[in-house]
Amino acid sequence: MRKFFGCVILTFIFMFAGMISADAGSSFEKVGDNYKFSWDGLTDMEHVTYTLSCTGGSSVESSGGNNNGLVSSASGYVVLKPSENSLTCKITNSNGAVVEQKSVSTSTGGGTTSKQNTTTTTTTTTTVPRSSNANLASINITTNDDEAVTLSPSFSANVYTYQANVASTVRTVNVDARLEDSRANMIVNGADDELVAGENNEITITVTAEDGTKKAYTINITREALTADATLSDLTIEECEDFEFQEDKFTYNVKIGRNVDSLTLEYTLSDENATVEIDGNENLKNGSKVRITVTAEDGTKRVYTLNIQKETTTTKKNNTVTVEDKNPLIIMGLSVIAFGFVGGIIYVIKR
Numbered sequence: 001m002r003k004f005f006g007c008v009i010l011t012f013i014f015m016f017a018g019m020i021s022a023d024a025g026s027s028f029e030k031v032g033d034n035y036k037f038s039w040d041g042l043t044d045m046e047h048v049t050y051t052l053s054c055t056g057g058s059s060v061e062s063s064g065g066n067n068n069g070l071v072s073s074a075s076g077y078v079v080l081k082p083s084e085n086s087l088t089c090k091i092t093n094s095n096g097a098v099v100e101q102k103s104v105s106t107s108t109g110g111g112t113t114s115k116q117n118t119t120t121t122t123t124t125t126t127t128v129p130r131s132s133n134a135n136l137a138s139i140n141i142t143t144n145d146d147e148a149v150t151l152s153p154s155f156s157a158n159v160y161t162y163q164a165n166v167a168s169t170v171r172t173v174n175v176d177a178r179l180e181d182s183r184a185n186m187i188v189n190g191a192d193d194e195l196v197a198g199e200n201n202e203i204t205i206t207v208t209a210e211d212g213t214k215k216a217y218t219i220n221i222t223r224e225a226l227t228a229d230a231t232l233s234d235l236t237i238e239e240c241e242d243f244e245f246q247e248d249k250f251t252y253n254v255k256i257g258r259n260v261d262s263l264t265l266e267y268t269l270s271d272e273n274a275t276v277e278i279d280g281n282e283n284l285k286n287g288s289k290v291r292i293t294v295t296a297e298d299g300t301k302r303v304y305t306l307n308i309q310k311e312t313t314t315t316k317k318n319n320t321v322t323v324e325d326k327n328p329l330i331i332m333g334l335s336v337i338a339f340g341f342v343g344g345i346i347y348v349i350k351r
Helices: 002-023 328-350
Strands: 025-031 034-040 051-055 057-063 076-082 086-092 098-105 136-143 161-166 173-179 185-189 200-208 214-223 232-237 251-256 265-269 275-279 289-295 301-310
Touching: 025 086, 025 098, 034 086, 034 098, 051 057, 051 076, 076 086, 136 161, 136 200, 136 214, 173 185, 173 200, 173 214, 232 289, 232 301, 265 275, 265 289
Parallel strands: 161 214, 251 301
Antiparallel strands: 025 034, 034 076, 051 086, 057 076, 086 098, 136 173, 185 200, 200 214, 232 265, 275 289, 289 301
């Protein structure tokens, strides 16, 4: 009987100890990205066993107890890393009674708690909306010779297609586009390609706003067709005064003095965009060939060939021999022969 009453009295002592421990204090505190749960004032640690348990996160650091373990001191803390939108910690005594319970909202960074019943408050955070501005502020285009290219129509942020024409000599262009909103970004396609002559060349500028809104600006550039004219409109040769150029003739016989080593050529192109290359015009000999190659813009070629004919001997100006041109001895000899011939005739007649 005494043993029974002893057990009953011991049970009441433990229950009373659990009741008086309810005066302990606890709180949540935000530490960086983590949350610190602290408690203080637990009583009668010799006779009452306290257990700490937390949900919604994992323990990072602790003192005087740990998550889902026995509490070893009347005051202590545990630091938790949230894994859910809220954290809850509670301390129970050996009878299973909750003596401390706190909760905090981890999605808003703060909250209020009370013993036994959990109360959570939400803090509203104002979020600045992302920009939807995907406009260009300007487009400027220049040729590879740094000459401005005119767009049609004139640039406007709300116009997305443009036309431009460039000369056949323009191979590439430079595109300078500016954004209205620095938070947007753009990608330019086709600007680094060589323009195809006689065709439309498309350049696209795609702008993406901060919120993902996209706009595309298209520039159609037409490069003039290349010319095919590979002819000369005139050609003169200083060393051959009687040379006559004919537009539809591509082979000529050129007579020059035997001391001429090269020709002085002056030519005019039918198309100023064509090019000329001359070869064989050095150390000229009888039978040499000088070639003048004209290349048009589109690659068409024409070759003018000059066949060299050099003088080999000095040409006489007059083949008629006059008395003044003869040597005096020759004249005397001819005179003697003439007189002898006449004398012979007279002698025959007299006989």
